Amino acid sequence: MSQRKQTSDWEAQSVPLIFGVLTTVAIVFLIAPTLIVLVTSFTDSQSLKFPPEGLSFRWYLALLDADQMQRAAWNSLVVAFWTTILSVVLGTAAAIAMARSRNSWIRVADALFMSPLVLPALAFGFAALIFVHQIGFRPNIPFLVLGHVIVCVPFVLRTTIAALSQLDSSLLDASYSLGASWWMTFHRVTLPLIGRGIGAGAFLAFMASFDNVPVSLFLADERTEVLPIHLWQQIETNLDVRTAAVSGLIIIITLILMIIAERLAGLTRQLR
Amino acid sequence: MHRGHQLRLEGITHRFGEFVAVQGIDLDIAGGEIIALLGPSGCGKSTILRIVSGFISQTQGRVMFDGEEVDHLPPNRRAVGIVFQNYALFPHMTVRQNVAFGLEAQKWQRDRIAPRVDEMLSLVHMREFAERMPRELSGGQQQRVALARCLAVDPKVLLLDEPFGALDKNLRLDMQIEVKRLQREYGITTILVTHDQEEALSMADRIAVMSRGCIEQVSSPTEIYDQPATLFVNQFVGTTNIIPGELIESDATACRVRLVTGETLEATSRPGLHAGAKVVVSIRPEHMRLQDEFVPNCMRGSVKAVLPLGPYVLYEIELGAGATIKVSAPRRAAGDSLRALGQMVHAAPAKVAACLVFPSQ
Ligand SMILES: Nc1ncnc2c1ncn2[C@@H]1O[C@H](COP(=O)(O)OP(=O)(O)OP(=O)(O)O)[C@@H](O)[C@H]1O
Ligand SMILES: [Mg+2]
Numbered sequence: 001m002s003q004r005k006q007t008s009d010w011e012a013q014s015v016p017l018i019f020g021v022l023t024t025v026a027i028v029f030l031i032a033p034t035l036i037v038l039v040t041s042f043t044d045s046q047s048l049k050f051p052p053e054g055l056s057f058r059w060y061l062a063l064l065d066a067d068q069m070q071r072a073a074w075n076s077l078v079v080a081f082w083t084t085i086l087s088v089v090l091g092t093a094a095a096i097a098m099a100r101s102r103n104s105w106i107r108v109a110d111a112l113f114m115s116p117l118v119l120p121a122l123a124f125g126f127a128a129l130i131f132v133h134q135i136g137f138r139p140n141i142p143f144l145v146l147g148h149v150i151v152c153v154p155f156v157l158r159t160t161i162a163a164l165s166q167l168d169s170s171l172l173d174a175s176y177s178l179g180a181s182w183w184m185t186f187h188r189v190t191l192p193l194i195g196r197g198i199g200a201g202a203f204l205a206f207m208a209s210f211d212n213v214p215v216s217l218f219l220a221d222e223r224t225e226v227l228p229i230h231l232w233q234q235i236e237t238n239l240d241v242r243t244a245a246v247s248g249l250i251i252i253i254t255l256i257l258m259i260i261a262e263r264l265a266g267l268t269r270q271l272r
Numbered sequence: 273m274h275r276g277h278q279l280r281l282e283g284i285t286h287r288f289g290e291f292v293a294v295q296g297i298d299l300d301i302a303g304g305e306i307i308a309l310l311g312p313s314g315c316g317k318s319t320i321l322r323i324v325s326g327f328i329s330q331t332q333g334r335v336m337f338d339g340e341e342v343d344h345l346p347p348n349r350r351a352v353g354i355v356f357q358n359y360a361l362f363p364h365m366t367v368r369q370n371v372a373f374g375l376e377a378q379k380w381q382r383d384r385i386a387p388r389v390d391e392m393l394s395l396v397h398m399r400e401f402a403e404r405m406p407r408e409l410s411g412g413q414q415q416r417v418a419l420a421r422c423l424a425v426d427p428k429v430l431l432l433d434e435p436f437g438a439l440d441k442n443l444r445l446d447m448q449i450e451v452k453r454l455q456r457e458y459g460i461t462t463i464l465v466t467h468d469q470e471e472a473l474s475m476a477d478r479i480a481v482m483s484r485g486c487i488e489q490v491s492s493p494t495e496i497y498d499q500p501a502t503l504f505v506n507q508f509v510g511t512t513n514i515i516p517g518e519l520i521e522s523d524a525t526a527c528r529v530r531l532v533t534g535e536t537l538e539a540t541s542r543p544g545l546h547a548g549a550k551v552v553v554s555i556r557p558e559h560m561r562l563q564d565e566f567v568p569n570c571m572r573g574s575v576k577a578v579l580p581l582g583p584y585v586l587y588e589i590e591l592g593a594g595a596t597i598k599v600s601a602p603r604r605a606a607g608d609s610l611r612a613l614g615q616m617v618h619a620a621p622a623k624v625a626a627c628l629v630f631p632s633q
Contacts, residue, residue: 176346176347177347177352
């Protein structure tokens, strides 16, 4: 009897212990690099050495004159903006169609839409480039956006489908029975109730597009450089400390956006 | 107030793939009538409501309002009001916005909407809650709002799908009275779906008892209770004792049955059952009396259990041949002595009319 009690005590204690350790490791690996970059970006020296010897805002100020970097950032924002818009429209429409239908081909369509998440994006980017050439075009911004949409739609699709599955179908029935049209039901009942899900998907899609490398690598034309690729080249060629400043800026902006999203819509709840 | 619209279901059959959910439903509901669909889970009650409201189209048959077929009309053009079991209030709208929704959908003029909403909310005593969100209301309050929302657009037919299922017992009674009052006041033709027999008996003008997709009987509550058409109806509505036996003689009104216990019992005859038929006799617990001495037309047994249930006592009596019956005896005065366990008693039906025979299955 006492033996068994001991075992269960040990189990009761070891499980939280193991999870505690794993969580700590995960947090350390997630947060440590972020913190290192953030701290390094405030260095006052010419090198990316960590820890920095002195602190300053000089590299952030240097960004004000970094024309090329600014152009790359602007390109990335524009691409991410359009990608998000298109992903939301297409993803929401697809999610609604898929949630309504009980057809078996829906599974196939779902798997197809989701495949960019598992398919190596590099392979997809390369294939897309070949395809664009095949149909007689050269890479340009619209194609870049299109490529991004394909890899970003799954985020919107997932969160919207999750939100729709939470949506009580009797609400829609109630709306119709009160005489509402499909459109009225959609924009007065469905949309407000799945809005947060769509919003969460849009946020993820935006971030995924903004820091996408593999697709941009193939589909961006020579003149439109996007930020992540530009940063990579800067690091590779001259260990530019301004890249740390840009990274720091992105980290800070993302954090602020996440806090806002969490406050407004409970972002993390939508992602579960 | 208007007279209410007449609703007619004609030969409605619905299949989900191979599975027949409802079959050959014929039902005529008069204007202003409230009819209860009563039946066990899965017997097709909700399916019928979904057909009437247009959410599914039946495989066969017709739905008619005031003699006009409505099968071609989509749900939003049928003018059918539904109150759902979970009320289905729009969670992101206030009570006022919920009630106004249907009016906006039906393109009421702006300046007429607010007075109508107020009128409806007063009707269900919810006027002071107009600016609340549904999650800030109790179950009964939510249901009142759901009713107001539904009645605001003046539907031709009101469908209530297990509307009281989520309420506790006292509140349920209040809401039943309230709904019945509104239904009367509006004279609106109503179908009430329930699997609670008391609810059906107390609220409905007529009850349609359903089993496995078919209607077994449509009658007034008293008729359903006293003259059930089938054994299923008899067993489903109220409780009853079933004792197998064989018909020994039968004329137009009465018949005699030899029970498995060896005793014979007089019962109301049923057309189509002749001498020699295997039957079951059904007698409700409250239609029997316990006596000490033998009387003609009774069953002898010993008291197996005594359950004092407040206003009456429920006895379980063990007859011969493994049959047991329940007899409920009213308590006339406080301090009445109960019968002892093991005591031999005679259970006699109060009236021949209380003994029903059904073909044994
Ligand atoms: N969409 C569907 N596809 C297949 N079968 C269905 C579908 N909807 C209902 N059924 C079946 O039809 C039968 C009747 O269902 P219905 O919902 O009408 O029952 P009910 O009488 O309302 O039961 P309850 O009291 O449990 O609500 C059930 O056996 C159910 O499994
Ligand atoms: Mg049902």
